[in-house]
Amino acid sequence: MTEIDQNADLPADISFRALLGLADPVGMDSEFVRSIQTRSLRDRSFLRVAINLFFAVVALALYRDTAPVWATVGWLVLFVGFHAYSFHQFDAGPASLRQHFGKADLRQFQFHAGLTGIVWGSAFFLLGLHGDVMQMLGLWSIALAMMVYASLLLPTAPMSATIFITVTSLCASAIFIYHEGYYLALAALAIGGLLIAATLRSARAQILFEVAGKVLQDKSETVSLLLREFEDSGADWLWQTDTSRCVTHVSPRFAYALGQEAKEIEGQPLLKLIAGDAWENGKYDQALHDVADRLKKREAFSNLIVPVVINGKNRWWELSASPRYGENGSFLGFRGVGSNVTEQRESADKISHLARFDTLTGLPNRLQLTETLGAALQDSDKWRRRCAFMMIDLDRFKAVNDTLGHPVGDRLLAQVAKRLQLIMSDNELCGRLGGDEFAVVVKDASSAQYVADLAKKIIGTLSRPYEVDQNTLFIGASIGSAFGPADGRTVELLMRSADLALYRSKEVGGNSHNSYQHKLHASAEERxxxxxxxxxxxxxxxxxxxxxxxxxxxxxxxxxxxxxxxxxxxxxxxxxxxxxxxxxxxxxxxxxxxxxxxxxxxxxxxxxxxxxxxxxxxxxxxxxxxxxxxxxxxxxxxxxxxxxxxxxxxxxxxxxxxxxxxxxxxxxxxxxxxxxxxxxxxxxxxxxxxxxxxxxxxxxxxxxxxxxxxxxxxxxxxxxxxxxxxxxxxxxxxxxxxxxxxxxxxxxxxxxxxxxxxxxxxxxxxxxxxxxxxxxxxxxxxxx
CATH class of the missing domain: 3.20.20.450 (EAL domain)
Structure with a gap:
């Protein structure tokens, strides 16, 4: 068994510079730390707006009788404009959908915090200059509540909280000095300093806790992957790559699966080993593209089924892996497991084929026909064209079954299927609905004459004599067609319309084609x-x-x-x-x-x-x-x-x-x-x-x-x-x-x-x- 790497220890500390976003953290994934810092800002956006709105209403009510209209309106316009910009930038814009953030994004969040402080600081100048000391204390109470909110509810974003608290405290102190409240100004600065210190301590503890949880989770996933080597009766095998995605270690079973010696494998790119000729021409299967993207982005993946070419033979492997990190947080490569699932895949493909194809004729069955018809209807709506569905019922087939037996009837159906396949082009899909009923999906039926000609060709082809077990058999075909979306906007409605048209063809004696008309629905309703x-x-x-x-x-x-x-x-x-x-x-x-x-x-x-x-x-x-x-x-x-x-x-x-x-x-x-x-x-x-x-x-x-x-x-x-x-x-x-x-x-x-x-x-x-x-x-x- 390969020994488990124990180098990825739990984080010990994080500097204040790293906390404030002024430097990358040592021994940690800086992108992960940034995601922690930005998450609280994004997740609490609704609460942030609600609290700001509440305290804005309280502030305006406090100064409604003393502040002039221009000051009140001016601050209100500034408040509303800022929050409209904030909503567009962070809640409705592209940033709201992103999962990964860089340094520039963190700077933008911090700039936003500074603007928030300026908005509330402006309240002291626009409103506070026009009231007495008691009103000023009331406005300071509102600002203090906002500062406490920033320190408590944004613990993992200390720079944003620090900027907001600093700007708000300075503005409050300036107004207190204007009102000659020097002790109050000093108290405001002291309270701001204490809140900043508390925020930094809380942020350090919270970030260290989440980083430690991430490291433990990664270790747990890696251990689980490695343990799979000894599970499932030894069906899985281990592999490991370096930072350049080249194999550095393989288990004997992995080497055996590749048909090479372990020494020959080490040092070669993992994708080269499993891609075969695709490595040279660059024409990878989509599953191999997925593996390559995960390796490039350093993302863990599990149970990916990929096609593998070994010595010219196609195989199917199931791969799982997770990235490895060193003690200082540096990326070391990938470690994963794999297993050969070729038999299971081939069995699944066979089952899938049986589920979508008729066993007697080899034609697509009802399931595949309805799926294709559904796709044709969607394309018709998208490209504003028509599709068509044709139902075919064999005339006099029952007489063959009753007089010569079902085995002869089955062989006759197989010959009918072959004749239909020879008629079809890339624009049509022919299948069997069941019994002696067949159907054709015409993907592009913009021309009604095209469908009529195809129906005439089908009737003529199927009406020619058949030789089955030294019997010369004569049958015919009745066809009903309907055009989508005019005759039915859903698969069920279009098939029903074609069935009504088929009934009309049978009613007039068979060996004919009829297109759906609205009066047929009326006739069916009358029946x-x-x-x-x-x-x-x-x-x-x-x-x-x-x-x-x-x-x-x-x-x-x-x-x-x-x-x-x-x-x-x-x-x-x-x-x-x-x-x-x-x-x-x-x-x-x-x-x-x-x-x-x-x-x-x-x-x-x-x-x-x-x-x-x-x-x-x-x-x-x-x-x-x-x-x-x-x-x-x-x-x-x-x-x-x-x-x-x-x-x-x-x-x-x-x-x-x-x-x-x-x-x-x-x-x-x-x-x-x-x-x-x-x-x-x-x-x-x-x-x-x-x-x-x-x-x-x-x-x-x-x-x-x-x-x-x-x-x-x-x-x-x-x-x-x-x-x-x-x-x-x-x-x-x-x-x-x-x-x-x-x-x-x-x-x-x-x-x-x-x-x-x-x-x-x-x-x-x-x-x-x-x-x-x-x-x-x-x-x-x-x-x-």
Missing amino acids: RLMEVELRDAVNKNQLHVEYQPVVNAASDHTLVGFEALVRWNNPKFGNVSPGKFIPVAEDARLIVPIGEWVLRQACRDAMQWPETTKVAVNISVDQLTSPAFMETVISALHDSGLPAWRLELEVTESIFLRDGGLAIKILERIRGLGIKLSLDDFGTGYSSLGYLSNVRFDTIKVDRSFVQGAAKKKAESLAIIRAVVAMADALDLSTTAEGVETEAELQLIQELGCKKIQGYYFGRPMRFADSLDLFKAAQRRNVA
Whole structure:
């Protein structure tokens, strides 16, 4: 163990010249002594001003009836002007923020004390000349109180106190002599002398006490640093430098860490040993600059992490050190300890990387994106320009995950990330928000066209086919963008605006880009209010069911059933289209209770129709995959008494995309109960003949878009309907054409071979009571 240096003894004495600032103290740090002397002047500035103000008011009150106005006003102006100057110079100016003071600064404080004495001394001449001896004694009492304050409250600044006491005592003595109070003048001088002597003795004791405390503190810190060599299982090592910052002593472990012999190290600059090539080119890391500055300023430092190059390899060291002083206060150099924290630093860097980057794609994660967006918003305000935030959602990605599995989906996301990185420039940062959502921060988006072109490029790039595990995959991208600060002055608001724009892109079918518009916020607010109203409508049974007729396509157009359709009439929104409130119900997880209520109501109403009439009820994906769905269907049939064969459940192809295996099992159980199944909107989604081979459907419904297209002689629509009818005939399935509204459409559908027809031509959705009237009218026609 290196022996502890005991040369820095406690200070024995300080001369009066040093106390008064006329010479540097011997064996002490003169800068530290000056800081002690100036601290009391700065720390008690408020108290000083308050006492001066109080006694000034007392002095003016004492002479208010005897001193002429010009004398009173003159002294008041002198008093206020001086304290205004004092406040500007020491309390509001640069001096109030400084920590270190030189001789010139101390002289300035002393000059200020002299001016204070002159201000109070002038009171004797401007005021004291116009009063009697009793008033003069009163003014002397005020001055004496100020002198006592200076000796008691400024013990570490004896020169300032001495100057003030001397000037004030002399002025008081002069006025006493003017009033022929010679004994009083002598007493004033004697009291001033005694106060000065007391101040000097008090200052010596106070300064010696504080210097001794500083020396003991330095010794304590040095001992603590040295003891670290034997702590932490020998992980630390000792080093020591001289006044020129060259190494004078190293422990064996320090030499081993440097990869050199101890004799080779001694005498070399510490920075040269740890800086490597940076020593030659002068390009230091900021941490090395910090070490160099501390060494140059002779400041202690602790736990500084610095990069070190040893034999061409990068390392991280933790350094701590404190300056050493000799018996006479002279600077001897530094003594410190160090340790190798490379593993801890690398682990911390790895953790930091994981915290800021997405592990699957390697792109920046949500945290880094929000930080970058926050910085971009600040720059936008600073430079008066715009930034932008783009949210990207992959179209049809969920189908890949559900059909091919999550591992394939993950590899697809990695390819998406690579394509996005190739598009980005230095002006953009691309990252992953989570799932299949990505985002781009555009730092300078002064041109809206620039963002639009970038979005177009992203959509085109991501829409190209992908090869993943011998599968050719096609997806798209929907993008929503918002500009800051116009569309949001905070990160949260700007991201919300971009999300609303993204929702609009998804709403119009995807594979498109939309910029935020204020009306989107209004639409989002409308959806929020609609959700509130819809929850209230569900709780208060404000929904109702309407029924649209389904007829036989044969010439007699016999009524064979109805499709149950939920409707909502709201006091605020009026008659709300199912196309508006059904998506809200799905997002708010209200579709299951709504669907259950429609199913039960339709079964009850169907029991009042002729026993050959069926009722078709639409089933959502959430309903079908609900654990209680089968129990709900059985309960609805049991409670209403409706035979199972009269109930037809309509599903869309989307049910196979969420959990195809589970959907197939549930549909098979439904058919096992004797319930009919209908595949709705066939051909408009992810159509696959596999659905028809895995699940036995009873009816395929041809979407109204194909019916209207066929009526306009569109070859594609005609071909699709013919293909569907041919396939249904081959599989012994029935076909229902939706959306028939005209005589021409009716004849065309009959020619194409559809078995059943549904549309406005035969009836719009109607209330239950109106559906009963249809049967009554039919009975009357039969009787006639």
